[in-house]
Amino acid sequence: MDAAAEREFTEFVAARSMALLRTAVVLTGDRHRAEDLVQGALAKLAAHWRKVDQPEAYVRRIIYHDHARWWRRRSARSEVLGPDVPERPAADRSADAVRRLDLRSALRLLGPRQRAVLVLRYFEDLPEAEIAQILGCSVGTVRSQAHRALARLRVLVPELDERADDVEELHR
Structure with missing residues (x-):
């Protein structure tokens, strides 16, 4: 070069x-894994x-594909995605913090493509064509x-409003 x-x-x-x-952290749910991807x-x-x-589009594509490849290998070996997230956080957390934690935990249960679509659409605010x-x-x-x-997030986290905008809370 x-x-x-x-x-x-x-x-x-x-x-x-x-x-x-930030995008990779939301996509993976793990800062160290996100740093490696980036x-x-x-x-x-x-x-x-x-x-x-x-x-930027090239890097995003690599991040997504490398994460999806890791996800498939991880699923095949039945490894745990990361540390267990407690069912309910400490009592001193606000309702918003509880909801964000629930949403992040639920997001980690989605497959890599669904998670990527939500992250790119609501966190990165990219148009559907670019996604x-x-x-x-x-x-x-x-x-x-x-x-x-x-729809799956609403089942996993019943407290979510019926608005898709709630996914934007992930970046806070």
Whole structure:
């Protein structure tokens, strides 16, 4: 990589790495796993920096696909996703904190594609067409996955309002 490309890449990383990390944390439910995903995706981007037209979409796609691959391997081995989350948090937590914890726990129970659709749609506020491009599927698939995921979340966390906006609480 020449000096100009290295500078551009460094600027991209400085500008976008925290947002990518936040997305990966919500996607994985685990900060360490998220850091690994982002670092791996940025390393792959660095190797192809001059060839990539849309670096952020490229990194998001890598993060999603690497997470989905990890999820499949993990499911095959029946490993636990992370530390057990208590049924109810400590009594001094506010109702909003309880609901966010319940929502995060429930989100971890969704499959990787449904979770990715919700994270990209409500946390990242991306349009359906861009989500479809990142996930390599149709816009109709994005819509159906979002609908099914929200329906499942409402079953898992009955306290949720019937509005999809509640998913936005994940980033707080």
